[in-house]
Amino acid sequence: MKSVKVYGPGCKRCETTASMVADTAAKLGVAVEIEKITDPRAIALSGVMSTPGISIDGTLVHSGGLPDAARLEGWLSA
Amino acid sequence: MSLTPSDAPAPAAARPDWPWHLGVAAAAVLWWLVYGQLAPLAEAVTETLTAWGPVARDSHTGAALAFFLYDVPKVMMLLVLIVFAVTVLRSFFSAERTRALLTGRHEGVGNAMAAGLGVVTPFCSCSAVSLFIGFVSAGIPLGVTFSFLIAAPMVNEVALVLLFGLVGWQVALTYLVFGLGIAVVAGFVIGKLRLEGWLQDWVREIHAAAASGCQSGPERPTMPERYRMGLAAVREIVGKVWLWVVLGIGMGALIHGYVPEDLMIRIMGAEAWWSVPAAVALGVPMYTNAAGVIPIVEALLGKGAALGTVLAFMMSVIALSLPEMIILRQVLTLRLIAVFVGVVASGILAVGFLFNLLF
Numbered sequence: 001m002k003s004v005k006v007y008g009p010g011c012k013r014c015e016t017t018a019s020m021v022a023d024t025a026a027k028l029g030v031a032v033e034i035e036k037i038t039d040p041r042a043i044a045l046s047g048v049m050s051t052p053g054i055s056i057d058g059t060l061v062h063s064g065g066l067p068d069a070a071r072l073e074g075w076l077s078a
Numbered sequence: 079m080s081l082t083p084s085d086a087p088a089p090a091a092a093r094p095d096w097p098w099h100l101g102v103a104a105a106a107v108l109w110w111l112v113y114g115q116l117a118p119l120a121e122a123v124t125e126t127l128t129a130w131g132p133v134a135r136d137s138h139t140g141a142a143l144a145f146f147l148y149d150v151p152k153v154m155m156l157l158v159l160i161v162f163a164v165t166v167l168r169s170f171f172s173a174e175r176t177r178a179l180l181t182g183r184h185e186g187v188g189n190a191m192a193a194g195l196g197v198v199t200p201f202c203s204c205s206a207v208s209l210f211i212g213f214v215s216a217g218i219p220l221g222v223t224f225s226f227l228i229a230a231p232m233v234n235e236v237a238l239v240l241l242f243g244l245v246g247w248q249v250a251l252t253y254l255v256f257g258l259g260i261a262v263v264a265g266f267v268i269g270k271l272r273l274e275g276w277l278q279d280w281v282r283e284i285h286a287a288a289a290s291g292c293q294s295g296p297e298r299p300t301m302p303e304r305y306r307m308g309l310a311a312v313r314e315i316v317g318k319v320w321l322w323v324v325l326g327i328g329m330g331a332l333i334h335g336y337v338p339e340d341l342m343i344r345i346m347g348a349e350a351w352w353s354v355p356a357a358v359a360l361g362v363p364m365y366t367n368a369a370g371v372i373p374i375v376e377a378l379l380g381k382g383a384a385l386g387t388v389l390a391f392m393m394s395v396i397a398l399s400l401p402e403m404i405i406l407r408q409v410l411t412l413r414l415i416a417v418f419v420g421v422v423a424s425g426i427l428a429v430g431f432l433f434n435l436l437f
Binding site: 007008009011013014040041043044047048049050051063064065066068070071 | 172173174177200201202204205207208209211212215280299303306307310405408409
């Protein structure tokens with residue numbers, strides 16, 4: 001089980017990012033637990049400066065804009 | 079994709095880059111060919127419509143129709159090109175790199191750099207809070223942070239290129255220079271006021287705790303990835319703003335076709351001194367996309383409105399928006415937001431008056 005956190009204040013891009021993670025994980029057959037971090041304070045403390053950001057098992061892999069689909073597959077299957 | 083997770087190579091190495099470069103080059107050539115033919119095409123459509131329809135080509139409605147039919151495809155094509163090019167260009171910058179460049183800069187030079195970087199760094203207003211905290215917690219002075227936050231929406235790349243395409247390079251350059259100027263000066267003034275105490279309490283605590291998020295940044299994207307980002311941005315932004323563009327051009331078409339020139343000169347001409355503050359007062363609460371406001375600018379200028387008044391209107395519509403204020407409310411106290419709006423609005427007023435005086 002991978003623990004994925006999606007950082008973002010709840011704008012449209014952040015929602016899209018979260019559903020991309022869910023779809024990709026389902027496609028790859030990887031079990032994930034997705035948590036959306038929307039509190040600006042928590043986002044700031046995580047070190048994410050431009051949202052949406054993604055961390056997997058505590059490592060920040062992406063920040064700023066929608067993730068690239070191929071990269072996302074790479075992170076989830078790593 | 080039939081790759082199983084175990085043997086999936088790094089996405090960058092999977093395919094060569096050249097089909098992407100070739101595809102982008104071919105699309106650019108095609109764009110150029112179509113764009114060059116837009117004016118005769120639009121005129122032909124207008125002629126046909128007016129020849130068979132109830133409106134005459136040289137009537138008010140005919141003039142409005144011609145403006146609309148030419149401007150909608152033109153603005154949409156410019157928009158696709160700009161959004162793609164800017165997104166690819168911006169993928170070379172990031173908030174993290176900008177912060178690293180600004181850390182340790184003093185006011186003055188820092189304000190100027192922040193304003194310049196504000197134009198090229200990818201920025202969406204929903205990131206304003208995390209970006210603000212990221213800057214302030216790294217010890218970047220409040221005034222320098224504000225220069226960035228003012229320049230980012232103020233010098234809007236879509237507005238800049240549309241001004242260039244629809245109105246002319248002189249106005250586009252003026253907008254760029256004075257937009258940056260306002261960001262530098264306003265940030266400098268806010269810095270001198272020493273308003274650090276007017277941040278929300280929790281922001282100052284993070285400030286004191288210092289930036290702990292010094293993780294290594296995400297990997298650098300490959301060229302095809304940058305192109306894909308560009309395409310995704312085109313889909314997203316064009317899907318979001320096309321309605322604004324059509325509404326803005328419709329509005330511009332009405333002004334173009336119906337508003338008499340002498341009326342426009344009387345209310346928005348250089349002689350009417352009160353027109354600049356009126357334009358700012360009208361523009362601040364208004365919120366539309368930059369792509370929607372430029373056709374209105376084009377039509378107003380064409381009817382003899384003064385450049386300073388129109389620029390002031392445009393800048394206050396684009397730079398000061400209510401949604402962004404609401405987002406910033408999470409980190410700034412109301413007093414600080416009021417100072418921010420006041421300083422920026424004064425800068426816009428000054429630019430408006432200066433231009434009406436000079437030209």
